Amino acid sequence: MANPCTVPDAPSTRPTITHVIFDMDGLLLDTEKFYTEVQEIILARYNKTFDWSLKAKMMGKKAIEAARVFVEETGISDSLSAEDFLLEREEMLRTMFPTSELMPGASRLIRHLHANGIPICVATGSHRRHFELKTQRHGELFSLMHHIVLGDDPxxxxxxxxxxVFLAAAKRFEGGPVDPQKILVFEDAPSGVLAAKNAGMSVVMVPDxxxxxxxxxxxxxxLSSLMDFNPSEWSLPPFDKAAN
Ligand SMILES: O=P(O)(O)OC[C@H](O)CO
Ligand SMILES: [Mg+2]
Incomplete structure (x- = not known):
């Protein structure tokens, strides 16, 4: 079992990476805490507690898919439908998302890869409306992405x-589709790590x-943090020592 900061594969056995895909929620932005908070509030009404085994099953998924897991796993689906759960949490999330902060190391890594000509993009389960709210204060950084694939993309x-979502992201790079073996994905969620592996890509997990x-x-x-990522281990340009 890999613990944070361990390296399951020796760097020499890794494929040469030419393109990078970032997850968004919980990886670039600290937005997972908002989902947790509203879900705790809603479950408290049913005298139930929200825990990380349920969180693990929901995170990274499209909103309606996560909502179904929520009402079914907690046994409240007779009282609250997945659709009504989404409506109820929406009011709270709408005010929280614009306060999103960047996760540690996100800005440094994005700017480094962009400055060194490595094509980068975002592949998120978030739909357009939530994406706009979450990135309101981070437009300049997200503008460095070659493209962004959202959960409500056809x-x-x-x-x-x-x-x-990762295969669509690979297609949209310049001259795409890019060979999945040349793509490195950064993810925080179990479902996202599996999605990247299902797409045939390498994946660095930065879990809560x-x-x-x-x-x-x-x-x-x-890794415990994006701050701990060493680009050289993935045949990517090293950080400029003077900049660190
Ligand atoms: O982690 P992301 O960026 O795929 O987002 C998925 C959901 O919107 C939040 O879990
Ligand atoms: Mg995520």
Missing amino acids: EVKQGKPSPD PRLDSSFHQTADQV
Whole structure:
């Protein structure tokens, strides 16, 4: 089992990476905490508690897919439909998302890859309306992405762990589709790590420390923070020492 900061594969056995895909929620932005908070509030009404085993099943998925998991796994589907759950949490999320902050190391890594000509993009389960709210204060950084694939994109038939969103992202790079073996994905969610592997890509997982470590096994590398990423281990240009 891979623990944070361990390296399951020796760097020499890794494929040469030419393109990078970033997940968004919980990886670039600290938005997972908002979902957790509203879900705790809603479940408290039913005298139930929200825990990280349920969180692990929901995170990374499209909204309606995560909503179905929520009402079914907690046994409240007779009282609250997945659709009504989404309506109820929407009011709270709408005010929270514009306060989103960048995760540690996100800005440094995005700017570094962009400055060195490595094509980068975002592949998120978030739909357009939420994406706009979450990135309101981060437009300049997200403008460095070659493209952004959202959960409500017509090509994304199924959310993560389906590979749809990552395969659509690979297609849209200049001269695409890019060979999945040359793509490195950064993810925080178990469903996202699986989606990247299902797409045939390499994946660096940066999980929340509260996530059970059994979910680390599928990733090619597990880090505690994007700050710990070493581009040289993935045949990517090294950070400029003077800039660190
Ligand atoms: O982690 P992302 O960026 O795929 O987003 C998925 C959901 O919107 C939040 O779990
Ligand atoms: Mg995520």
